[in-house]
Amino acid sequence: xxxxxxxxxxxxxxxxxxxxxxxxxxxxxxxxxxxxxxxxxxxxxxxxxxxxxxxxxxxxxxxxxxxxxxxxxxxxxxxxxxxxxxxxxxxxxxxxxxxxxxxxxxxxxxxxxxxxxxxxxxxxxxxxxxxxxxxxxxxxxxxxxxxxxxxxxxxxxxxxxxxxxxxxx
Amino acid sequence: xxxxxxxxxxxxxxxxxxxxxxxxxxxxxxxxxxxxxxxxxxxxxxxxxxxxxxxxxxxxxxxxxxxxxxxxxxxxxxxxxxxxxxxxxxxxxxxxxxxxxxxxxxxxxxxxxxxxxxxxxxxxxxxxxxxxxxxxxxxxxxxxxxxxxxxxxxxxxxxxxxxxxxxxxxxxxxxxxxxxxxxxxxxxxxxxxxxxxxxxxxxxxxxxxxxxxxxxxxxxxxxxxxxxxxxxxxxxxxxxxxxxxxxxxxxxxxxxxxxxxxxxxxxxxxxxxxxxxxxxxxxxxxxxxxxxxxxxxxxxxxxxxxxxxxxxxxxxxxxxxxxxxxxxxxxxxxxxxxxxxxxxxxxxxxxxxxxxxxxxxxxxxxxxxxxxxxxxxxxxxxxxxxxxxxxxxxxxxxxxxxxx
Numbered sequence: 253x254x255x256x257x258x259x260x261x262x263x264x265x266x267x268x269x270x271x272x273x274x275x276x277x278x279x280x281x282x283x284x285x286x287x288x289x290x291x292x293x294x295x296x297x298x299x300x301x302x303x304x305x306x307x308x309x310x311x312x313x314x315x316x317x318x319x320x321x322x323x324x325x326x327x328x329x330x331x332x333x334x335x336x337x338x339x340x341x342x343x344x345x346x347x348x349x350x351x352x353x354x355x356x357x358x359x360x361x362x363x364x365x366x367x368x369x370x371x372x373x374x375x376x377x378x379x380x381x382x383x384x385x386x387x388x389x390x391x392x393x394x395x396x397x398x399x400x401x402x403x404x405x406x407x408x409x410x411x412x413x414x415x416x417x418x419x420x421x
Numbered sequence: 422x423x424x425x426x427x428x429x430x431x432x433x434x435x436x437x438x439x440x441x442x443x444x445x446x447x448x449x450x451x452x453x454x455x456x457x458x459x460x461x462x463x464x465x466x467x468x469x470x471x472x473x474x475x476x477x478x479x480x481x482x483x484x485x486x487x488x489x490x491x492x493x494x495x496x497x498x499x500x501x502x503x504x505x506x507x508x509x510x511x512x513x514x515x516x517x518x519x520x521x522x523x524x525x526x527x528x529x530x531x532x533x534x535x536x537x538x539x540x541x542x543x544x545x546x547x548x549x550x551x552x553x554x555x556x557x558x559x560x561x562x563x564x565x566x567x568x569x570x571x572x573x574x575x576x577x578x579x580x581x582x583x584x585x586x587x588x589x590x591x592x593x594x595x596x597x598x599x600x601x602x603x604x605x606x607x608x609x610x611x612x613x614x615x616x617x618x619x620x621x622x623x624x625x626x627x628x629x630x631x632x633x634x635x636x637x638x639x640x641x642x643x644x645x646x647x648x649x650x651x652x653x654x655x656x657x658x659x660x661x662x663x664x665x666x667x668x669x670x671x672x673x674x675x676x677x678x679x680x681x682x683x684x685x686x687x688x689x690x691x692x693x694x695x696x697x698x699x700x701x702x703x704x705x706x707x708x709x710x711x712x713x714x715x716x717x718x719x720x721x722x723x724x725x726x727x728x729x730x731x732x733x734x735x736x737x738x739x740x741x742x743x744x745x746x747x748x749x750x751x752x753x754x755x756x757x758x759x760x761x762x763x764x765x766x767x768x769x770x771x772x773x774x775x776x777x778x779x780x781x782x783x784x785x786x787x788x789x790x791x792x793x794x795x796x797x798x799x800x801x802x803x804x805x806x807x808x809x810x811x812x813x814x815x816x817x818x819x820x821x822x823x824x825x
Contacts, residue, residue: 254538277440279440325553350675353623354620355561356621359562360541370565382559
């Protein structure tokens with residue numbers, strides 16, 4: 253597609269129109285030159301504690317003080333009992349792997365990482381968590397294998413996030 | 422509420438449609454549906470447009486399509502339910518007609534995915550879950566989400582990658598007969614097994630393609646339908662359900678409870694209740710089914726979620742070829758999303774198009790006699806999933822009027 257863009261940009265300069273032809277279908281195309289970068293600003297005022305925790309190596313769930321319902325991802329409001337008073341409880345980190353996949357064809361914003369394994373594990377507290385599974389040898393992955401959830405610094409950004417590591421292998 | 426019938430169906434050629442823009446593509450399906458119903462644009466009182474969008478340029482597809490198709494100044498709206506968008510458009514149009522608000526409405530599904538480069542589409546579809554908690558840090562893709570389903574199923578029920586390949590073989594076989602399908606070539610298990618991994622354990626040929634396409638369904642109230650056609654196909658039941666945005670929040674992966682999409686089970690049960698179908702013996706009520714096979718694993722899960730077989734026994738249906746035409750229940754004998762193509766917003770309408778032609782016994786002439794189901798019950802079912810079970814829509818069509 254960038255090839256299409258390059259040709260159309262050249263044609264715009266030479267002919268005054270950003271037209272080109274798709275090589276595969278031989279169809280004439282008008283290539284829009286207007287690029288729109290998308291980046292989002294997301295509010296975290298109600299879950300600030302989660303990010304404070306990550307900085308300290310803790311991963312928090314929330315638990316409704318009124319009805320006891322646990323939430324991961326953490327949320328500030330309990331739709332069950334209509335209350336918004338939560339305990340912030342750090343996860344102990346022990347879990348069992350319920351499923352996983354290895355992503356070979358990645359989204360462009362993830363293309364700079366090596367192929368990564370995404371898993372879902374059930375934690376001792378009962379909540380389920382999605383994260384990357386950091387394992388040297390993927391052939392050692394077993395159904396229901398024990399994993400530990402921990403914070404990690406992901407390079408090259410130095411982003412603090414969380415990941416699973418295998419236990420006992 | 423009044424009974425509502427399908428009186429006209431239209432469908433574009435699926436594939437890379439660089440030869441047309443969104444509104445031109447919409448007209449292909451709308452004009453065919455109007456001809457099928459022997460109506461003109463003036464007869465249409467409402468246009469419901471299913472277009473998931475994001476990858477295409479037009480921000481307001483409903484008005485762009487309304488202007489091009491000449492339905493102005495009649496009302497319109499855009500409806501979205503991810504990959505079930507087409508079924509959501511149909512359900513919306515159905516309710517406008519059933520309630521008496523209009524007598525004739527059209528549900529149009531249209532999608533121009535190739536307006537954006539493939540990597541952009543991979544990124545946008547990967548965001549279709551919970552962007553903040555699951556995409557932002559973990560970069561899932563759509564094959565990735567369904568790969569989590571496939572792994573969960575394998576760990577629980579001993580599914581083999583070869584079993585999934587057999588589903589792709591079937592759907593490519595039937596797409597080869599469908600004049601409007603994206604893929605016309607048959608493939609074999611070896612080719613599929615040798616294709617590269619996209620998201621383990623799913624390989625390239627386990628995945629549906631990116632597709633441009635449109636489908637249009639014209640609905641009419643009972644009295645109006647009887648004036649328009651001698652072969653109305655009735656919408657006898659609709660069920661819909663919504664699931665958690667976060668895949669990790671679902672219970673389906675739990676070792677004791679896996680598998681299947683809770684939303685699909687719920688939508689099926691709702692629709693079955695309206696028609697009086699026993700969930701555990703559902704296959705015997707239908708002559709043909711279109712299910713949401715965006716990935717091979719999705720079709721396997723659909724067999725079980727719809728009650729065609731017990732949990733874990735979908736593999737048996739595959740191995741015994743029970744979902745070919747002539748089997749226990751013919752499934753996706755139009756090629757399915759897998760090989761006919763999956764233009765997100767148009768897919769639900771495409772299912773209804775195929776099933777309407779099947780029930781009218783026109784499909785054999787349209788495609789190939791080998792793909793015309795034997796119509797004994799006069800009933801067909803469409804199962805359309807949005808996201809990875811985020812939305813589920815089940816629509817039941819029948820030759821017999823629902824309320825006699």
